[in-house]
Amino acid sequence: MSLRFFLLAVICFATVAARAQGVVDRIRARGELVISTDATYPPFETMKDEEIQGFDVDVANALAAALKVKVRWINQEWAGVLGSLESGKADLVMAGTTITEERKGKGYVFSRPYFLSGQAIARRKGDSRIEGPETLKDKIVSVQQETTGQFAVDKIGVPKDRQLRFDTVQDGLADVVNKRSDACVGDLPTIQAILREGYPEIEIVGPVFVKENLGIIAWKGNEELISQVNRVLARMLVDGSYKKAYDKWVGVPFTSADVAELEAQKDAGTKVPVATEDATSQPIQAVLADRGSSAFAFRGDLFRQALPLLAKGAVLTLELTGLSLVFGVAGGLILALGRLSPLPFFRPFIVAYVEVVRGTPLLMQIYVIYFVLPAIGINLPSFVAGVLALSLNAAAYSSEIFRGGIESIDSGQMEAARSLGMSHRLAMRWVILPQTIRRVLPPLTNEAVALLK
Structure with missing residues (x-):
């Protein structure tokens, strides 16, 4: 019994000691600095040859070298980037924030x-x-959702129903090219970097109308890590490595005036202790206090604030599902009848349509209808484009359900109807299809559920 208590005490002591270890010590112990980003944001980070490249990468490498560790990037959509800090999956966020x-x-x-x-x-x-x-107040404006670009447009007074929100700035600029949006609002260096690579139809008008400071982010309780970040940034400004990265990725020279402005704004971040070359561990009380709070605490105020938006989204989802299901099932029946028709002319086209639609991702089909069709002069509203894409997709799957149901009816049924003098069309209408409907209802229900999802 005494040995068991001794082992339990050793385990508890080891756990407390590990928790008391500072965040920088923990990073050094595992040998890697985990950074979350959205690599669609040049010149800060972008994907090229299956690697993340950009200004932030050079800064992160300098930070990792100072800590004597390697960098591991987590690339994800912007909506999940900041949440990776709260969940503990990442140590830092570097995403031009x-x-x-x-x-x-x-x-x-x-x-x-x-x-x-x-x-x-x-x-x-x-x-x-x-x-x-x-x-911009009476124009259609595209923005990247949940960014300060969206907040700036809100502050200008652009109504929410005149804002088109996208996952990336590139999609917003493409929407301007396609003449669905009148303008796109975003970070100046990002728009400049994108325009250098393409979009010759787009131009930037005027200077920035909202000045912003970008920072590297950690979660509360990790101020020690941010102290080390500040130390490395200050050293990069002095030794010239910052200028080298800036000139390389931003495309314009980094001047002494830029240095002076960065120094003037250095207190805009969170106030943290000044770091030394070798970070010391946090006091145990501070670490345990931070560990005692959950990052997943229920926020009733946020839930109440989001409830109307969730309800509106649910209604929109049901509208899209209902309309797409009606058009998709009707289209699927027509395709199935055409494929089984005695007239062979349409069969190759129907087979090609069904195979292409069933063999390509639905998301790609939505992108083609929304972004590619405007390039040939076909501009559809967002809701109409969504219904069209889902209907065309559902029609391809429904056609195979109907074809299987029709072919499952015994061939003698059609022969008997024809022997009574019915045409192929009348036999299909009064004999085959009524029996088919009963057989295809279960798989059509599955298709409806998949469409809703």
Whole structure:
């Protein structure tokens, strides 16, 4: 019994000691610094040859070298980037993120500004209707969702029903090219980097209308890590490595005026202790206090705030499902009848359509209808494009359900109907299809559930 108590005490002591270890010590112990990002945001980070490249990568490598560890990137959509800090999956977020008091209040700890940015407006070349932020209020504006670009558009006074929100800035710019949106609002360096690679139809109008400071983020309780980040950033500004990365990825020279402005804004981040070369462990009380709070605490106020949006989204989902199911089932029946028709002319086209649609991802089909059709002059509203894409997809799957159901009816049924003098069309209408409907209802129900999802 005494041995059991001794082992339990050793385990408890080891657990407490591990928790008391500072965040920098933990990173060094595992040998890697985990950074979350959304690699669709040049010049900060972008995917090339299956690797993440950009300004943030060079900064991260300098930080990892100072900590004597390697970098491991987690690339995901922007909607999940900040959440990876709360869940503990990442140590830092580097994604060209703006320092705001609201984000600080939610528990995010920011480094000193490492990049000066701002919101800019992109329009189609020669569109004189758009000259500045005050001219956007009655226009259709595209933004990347849940970014300071969206918040800037909200602050201008653009109604929410005139905002088109996308996962990436590139999609927003493509929407301007396709003439669905009148303008796109986003970070100036990102828009400049994208325009250098393409979109010759787009131009930036005016200077930035909202100045912003970008920072590197950690979760609350990890101020020690941000202290090390600040130390490395300050050293990069002095030894010239920052300028080298800036000139390489931003495409314009980094001047002494930029250095002075970064120094003037250095207190815009979270106030943290000044770091030394070798970080010391946190006091055990601070670590245990931080561990005692859950990052997944239920927020009733946020739930109540989100409830109307969730209800609106549920209604929209049901509308899309209902319309797409009606058109898809009707289209599927027509395709099945055409494929089984005695007339052979349409069969190759129907077979090709069904195989292509069933063999390609639905998301790709939606992208083609929404982004590619405008390039040939076919512009559809967002809701119509969604219904069309889902209906065409459902029609291909439903056609195979109907074809299987029709072919499952004994051939003698058709022969008997024809012997009574019915035409093929009448026999199909009054004899075959009524029996088929009863047999295809279960698989059609499965298709409806898949469409809803």
